[in-house]
Amino acid sequence: MSTLQTLDRGLRALEVISHSPRGISVAELAKELDVHRAICYRIVATLEDHLLVARTEDGRVRLAVGVAVLASRFEPQLHLDARPLLQALANETHATAFVSAAEGQDCVAVQVAEPDDQLLTVGYRVGSRHPLDKGAAGIAILALRPEEPGEPEAVRIARRDGYSLTRGELERGAVGLAAGIRVPAGLGPGGAVERSVGVVAIEGLDTDLAARAVLRTARQLERLLTA
Structure with a gap:
Protein backbone atom coordinates (compact mmCIF):
# COMPACT_ATOMS: atom_id res chain seq x y z
CA MET A 1 0.00 0.00 0.00
CA SER A 2 1.44 3.38 -1.01
CA THR A 3 1.45 6.29 1.46
CA LEU A 4 1.72 10.04 1.11
CA GLN A 5 5.19 10.96 2.34
CA THR A 6 4.41 14.52 3.45
CA LEU A 7 1.35 13.44 5.46
CA ASP A 8 3.31 10.56 6.94
CA ARG A 9 6.03 12.94 8.11
CA GLY A 10 3.47 15.28 9.65
CA LEU A 11 1.84 12.46 11.60
CA ARG A 12 5.20 11.15 12.73
CA ALA A 13 6.11 14.67 13.84
CA LEU A 14 2.97 14.82 16.00
CA GLU A 15 3.89 11.50 17.57
CA VAL A 16 7.43 12.67 18.39
CA ILE A 17 6.19 16.00 19.76
CA SER A 18 3.61 14.24 21.93
CA HIS A 19 6.41 12.49 23.81
CA SER A 20 7.99 15.84 24.74
CA PRO A 21 5.62 17.62 27.18
CA ARG A 22 8.13 20.45 27.63
CA GLY A 23 8.56 20.86 23.90
CA ILE A 24 11.16 19.87 21.34
CA SER A 25 13.38 22.07 19.18
CA VAL A 26 13.03 22.04 15.40
CA ALA A 27 16.60 20.75 15.14
CA GLU A 28 15.81 17.85 17.47
CA LEU A 29 12.60 17.10 15.62
CA ALA A 30 14.37 17.13 12.25
CA LYS A 31 16.88 14.63 13.61
CA GLU A 32 14.10 12.36 14.89
CA LEU A 33 12.33 12.49 11.52
CA ASP A 34 15.60 12.18 9.59
CA VAL A 35 14.77 15.18 7.39
CA HIS A 36 16.52 18.45 6.55
CA ARG A 37 15.80 21.27 9.00
CA ALA A 38 14.16 23.35 6.25
CA ILE A 39 11.66 20.55 5.59
CA CYS A 40 11.02 20.23 9.30
CA TYR A 41 10.25 23.97 9.55
CA ARG A 42 7.62 23.57 6.82
CA ILE A 43 6.07 20.59 8.60
CA VAL A 44 5.89 22.54 11.86
CA ALA A 45 4.45 25.60 10.12
CA THR A 46 1.71 23.48 8.53
CA LEU A 47 0.83 21.88 11.86
CA GLU A 48 0.78 25.35 13.44
CA ASP A 49 -1.68 26.58 10.81
CA HIS A 50 -4.06 23.81 11.91
CA LEU A 51 -3.50 24.58 15.62
CA LEU A 52 -2.04 21.13 16.18
CA VAL A 53 1.26 22.47 17.54
CA ALA A 54 2.46 25.75 18.99
CA ARG A 55 5.82 27.37 19.75
CA THR A 56 6.95 28.24 23.25
CA GLU A 57 8.77 31.49 23.95
CA ASP A 58 12.11 29.79 23.41
CA GLY A 59 10.97 28.34 20.08
CA ARG A 60 10.33 24.79 21.20
CA VAL A 61 7.39 22.94 19.65
CA ARG A 62 4.54 21.53 21.74
CA LEU A 63 1.13 20.03 21.08
CA ALA A 64 -1.61 22.66 20.84
CA VAL A 65 -5.32 22.99 21.37
CA GLY A 66 -6.25 21.44 18.01
CA VAL A 67 -5.18 18.02 19.29
CA ALA A 68 -7.54 18.35 22.27
CA VAL A 69 -10.38 19.41 19.97
CA LEU A 70 -9.94 16.32 17.81
Whole structure:
Protein backbone atom coordinates (compact mmCIF):
# COMPACT_ATOMS: atom_id res chain seq x y z
CA MET A 1 0.00 0.00 0.00
CA SER A 2 1.44 3.38 -1.01
CA THR A 3 1.45 6.29 1.46
CA LEU A 4 1.72 10.04 1.11
CA GLN A 5 5.19 10.96 2.34
CA THR A 6 4.41 14.52 3.45
CA LEU A 7 1.35 13.44 5.46
CA ASP A 8 3.31 10.56 6.94
CA ARG A 9 6.03 12.94 8.11
CA GLY A 10 3.47 15.28 9.65
CA LEU A 11 1.84 12.46 11.60
CA ARG A 12 5.20 11.15 12.73
CA ALA A 13 6.11 14.67 13.84
CA LEU A 14 2.97 14.82 16.00
CA GLU A 15 3.89 11.50 17.57
CA VAL A 16 7.43 12.67 18.39
CA ILE A 17 6.19 16.00 19.76
CA SER A 18 3.61 14.24 21.93
CA HIS A 19 6.41 12.49 23.81
CA SER A 20 7.99 15.84 24.74
CA PRO A 21 5.62 17.62 27.18
CA ARG A 22 8.13 20.45 27.63
CA GLY A 23 8.56 20.86 23.90
CA ILE A 24 11.16 19.87 21.34
CA SER A 25 13.38 22.07 19.18
CA VAL A 26 13.03 22.04 15.40
CA ALA A 27 16.60 20.75 15.14
CA GLU A 28 15.81 17.85 17.47
CA LEU A 29 12.60 17.10 15.62
CA ALA A 30 14.37 17.13 12.25
CA LYS A 31 16.88 14.63 13.61
CA GLU A 32 14.10 12.36 14.89
CA LEU A 33 12.33 12.49 11.52
CA ASP A 34 15.60 12.18 9.59
CA VAL A 35 14.77 15.18 7.39
CA HIS A 36 16.52 18.45 6.55
CA ARG A 37 15.80 21.27 9.00
CA ALA A 38 14.16 23.35 6.25
CA ILE A 39 11.66 20.55 5.59
CA CYS A 40 11.02 20.23 9.30
CA TYR A 41 10.25 23.97 9.55
CA ARG A 42 7.62 23.57 6.82
CA ILE A 43 6.07 20.59 8.60
CA VAL A 44 5.89 22.54 11.86
CA ALA A 45 4.45 25.60 10.12
CA THR A 46 1.71 23.48 8.53
CA LEU A 47 0.83 21.88 11.86
CA GLU A 48 0.78 25.35 13.44
CA ASP A 49 -1.68 26.58 10.81
CA HIS A 50 -4.06 23.81 11.91
CA LEU A 51 -3.50 24.58 15.62
CA LEU A 52 -2.04 21.13 16.18
CA VAL A 53 1.26 22.47 17.54
CA ALA A 54 2.46 25.75 18.99
CA ARG A 55 5.82 27.37 19.75
CA THR A 56 6.95 28.24 23.25
CA GLU A 57 8.77 31.49 23.95
CA ASP A 58 12.11 29.79 23.41
CA GLY A 59 10.97 28.34 20.08
CA ARG A 60 10.33 24.79 21.20
CA VAL A 61 7.39 22.94 19.65
CA ARG A 62 4.54 21.53 21.74
CA LEU A 63 1.13 20.03 21.08
CA ALA A 64 -1.61 22.66 20.84
CA VAL A 65 -5.32 22.99 21.37
CA GLY A 66 -6.25 21.44 18.01
CA VAL A 67 -5.18 18.02 19.29
CA ALA A 68 -7.54 18.35 22.27
CA VAL A 69 -10.38 19.41 19.97
CA LEU A 70 -9.94 16.32 17.81
CA ALA A 71 -9.73 14.11 20.91
CA SER A 72 -12.91 15.64 22.36
CA ARG A 73 -14.79 14.76 19.16
CA PHE A 74 -13.54 11.19 19.39
CA GLU A 75 -14.65 10.63 23.00
CA PRO A 76 -18.45 10.50 22.33
CA GLN A 77 -17.85 7.98 19.55
CA LEU A 78 -15.66 5.87 21.84
CA HIS A 79 -18.24 5.97 24.64
CA LEU A 80 -20.98 4.82 22.26
CA ASP A 81 -18.90 1.97 20.88
CA ALA A 82 -17.66 0.95 24.34
CA ARG A 83 -21.10 0.84 25.96
CA PRO A 84 -22.10 -2.71 24.86
CA LEU A 85 -18.67 -4.05 25.81
CA LEU A 86 -18.93 -2.53 29.27
CA GLN A 87 -22.47 -3.83 29.77
CA ALA A 88 -21.39 -7.32 28.71
CA LEU A 89 -18.52 -7.16 31.22
CA ALA A 90 -20.90 -6.15 34.01
CA ASN A 91 -23.30 -8.99 33.18
CA GLU A 92 -20.55 -11.60 32.87
CA THR A 93 -18.93 -10.72 36.20
CA HIS A 94 -22.17 -9.76 38.04
CA ALA A 95 -20.39 -6.61 39.14
CA THR A 96 -20.36 -2.90 38.37
CA ALA A 97 -18.11 -2.29 35.36
CA PHE A 98 -16.31 0.97 34.64
CA VAL A 99 -13.85 2.80 32.44
CA SER A 100 -11.61 5.26 34.26
CA ALA A 101 -9.16 7.89 33.04
CA ALA A 102 -6.14 9.62 34.52
CA GLU A 103 -6.55 13.32 35.19
CA GLY A 104 -3.45 14.80 36.78
CA GLN A 105 -2.82 12.82 39.97
CA ASP A 106 -6.41 11.56 40.09
CA CYS A 107 -8.31 8.68 38.57
CA VAL A 108 -11.79 9.62 37.32
CA ALA A 109 -14.69 7.30 36.38
CA VAL A 110 -15.81 8.25 32.87
CA GLN A 111 -18.24 5.43 32.05
CA VAL A 112 -20.16 2.96 34.24
CA ALA A 113 -22.43 -0.05 33.63
CA GLU A 114 -24.32 -2.12 36.20
CA PRO A 115 -25.26 -5.82 35.77
CA ASP A 116 -28.83 -6.53 34.70
CA ASP A 117 -29.30 -9.50 37.07
CA GLN A 118 -28.30 -7.95 40.40
CA LEU A 119 -30.64 -6.17 42.83
CA LEU A 120 -27.78 -4.61 44.81
CA THR A 121 -24.63 -3.30 43.16
CA VAL A 122 -21.77 -0.99 44.03
CA GLY A 123 -22.72 2.56 43.16
CA TYR A 124 -19.88 4.01 41.10
CA ARG A 125 -20.84 7.45 39.86
CA VAL A 126 -19.46 8.90 36.63
CA GLY A 127 -17.15 11.71 37.68
CA SER A 128 -16.08 10.02 40.92
CA ARG A 129 -12.39 10.57 41.53
CA HIS A 130 -9.69 9.22 43.78
CA PRO A 131 -5.85 9.26 43.86
CA LEU A 132 -4.19 7.28 41.08
CA ASP A 133 -2.30 5.14 43.59
CA LYS A 134 -5.48 4.07 45.41
CA GLY A 135 -7.96 1.59 43.98
CA ALA A 136 -7.66 -0.91 41.16
CA ALA A 137 -8.48 1.54 38.35
CA GLY A 138 -5.67 3.97 39.11
CA ILE A 139 -3.11 1.29 39.88
CA ALA A 140 -3.86 -0.37 36.53
CA ILE A 141 -3.11 2.94 34.78
CA LEU A 142 0.14 3.43 36.70
CA ALA A 143 1.18 -0.11 35.76
CA LEU A 144 1.17 0.88 32.08
CA ARG A 145 3.78 3.55 32.71
CA PRO A 146 7.53 2.86 32.75
CA GLU A 147 8.84 1.52 36.05
CA GLU A 148 9.90 4.22 38.50
CA PRO A 149 12.06 4.00 41.64
CA GLY A 150 10.01 3.81 44.80
CA GLU A 151 6.71 3.08 43.10
CA PRO A 152 4.10 1.18 45.17
CA GLU A 153 4.37 -2.59 45.32
CA ALA A 154 0.79 -2.83 44.05
CA VAL A 155 1.86 -1.16 40.79
CA ARG A 156 4.72 -3.61 40.28
CA ILE A 157 2.40 -6.55 40.91
CA ALA A 158 -0.18 -5.17 38.46
CA ARG A 159 2.52 -4.68 35.82
CA ARG A 160 3.60 -8.30 36.31
CA ASP A 161 0.08 -9.78 36.31
CA GLY A 162 -1.45 -7.51 33.68
CA TYR A 163 -4.20 -6.35 36.04
CA SER A 164 -4.62 -4.87 39.52
CA LEU A 165 -6.64 -6.34 42.36
CA THR A 166 -7.54 -4.34 45.47
CA ARG A 167 -9.69 -5.01 48.50
CA GLY A 168 -11.33 -2.37 50.65
CA GLU A 169 -9.16 0.53 49.47
CA LEU A 170 -11.90 2.92 48.41
CA GLU A 171 -14.93 1.34 50.09
CA ARG A 172 -15.04 -1.07 52.99
CA GLY A 173 -15.65 -4.60 51.70
CA ALA A 174 -15.29 -3.61 48.05
CA VAL A 175 -13.19 -5.75 45.73
CA GLY A 176 -11.91 -4.06 42.58
CA LEU A 177 -10.10 -5.50 39.57
CA ALA A 178 -8.89 -3.46 36.60
CA ALA A 179 -6.58 -3.60 33.59
CA GLY A 180 -4.95 -0.75 31.74
CA ILE A 181 -6.03 0.11 28.22
CA ARG A 182 -2.96 0.59 26.06
CA VAL A 183 -3.57 3.59 23.82
CA PRO A 184 -1.82 4.14 20.46
CA ALA A 185 1.64 5.72 20.41
CA GLY A 186 1.40 9.45 20.91
CA LEU A 187 -1.83 9.29 22.92
CA GLY A 188 -0.35 8.69 26.35
CA PRO A 189 1.05 11.27 28.80
CA GLY A 190 1.27 14.59 27.00
CA GLY A 191 -1.22 13.36 24.39
CA ALA A 192 -4.72 12.15 25.09
CA VAL A 193 -5.90 10.14 28.09
CA GLU A 194 -4.63 7.08 29.93
CA ARG A 195 -7.47 4.69 30.69
CA SER A 196 -8.33 1.47 32.50
CA VAL A 197 -11.34 -0.82 32.55
CA GLY A 198 -12.48 -2.88 35.50
CA VAL A 199 -15.17 -4.16 37.81
CA VAL A 200 -16.03 -3.65 41.48
CA ALA A 201 -18.27 -5.61 43.83
CA ILE A 202 -18.90 -5.92 47.56
CA GLU A 203 -17.22 -9.26 48.18
CA GLY A 204 -18.38 -12.34 46.27
CA LEU A 205 -16.41 -11.36 43.14
CA ASP A 206 -15.04 -14.35 41.22
CA THR A 207 -11.62 -12.81 40.70
CA ASP A 208 -10.38 -15.49 38.27
CA LEU A 209 -13.40 -15.03 36.02
CA ALA A 210 -13.22 -11.25 36.44
CA ALA A 211 -9.53 -11.14 35.51
CA ARG A 212 -10.16 -13.02 32.26
CA ALA A 213 -13.19 -10.90 31.41
CA VAL A 214 -11.51 -7.59 32.24
CA LEU A 215 -8.37 -8.41 30.25
CA ARG A 216 -10.46 -9.47 27.26
CA THR A 217 -12.50 -6.25 27.46
CA ALA A 218 -9.33 -4.17 27.71
CA ARG A 219 -8.05 -5.72 24.48
CA GLN A 220 -11.43 -5.09 22.79
CA LEU A 221 -11.34 -1.44 23.84
CA GLU A 222 -7.79 -1.14 22.54
CA ARG A 223 -9.01 -2.34 19.14
CA LEU A 224 -11.68 0.36 19.21
CA LEU A 225 -8.98 2.97 19.77
CA THR A 226 -6.99 1.75 16.78
CA ALA A 227 -9.89 0.99 14.44
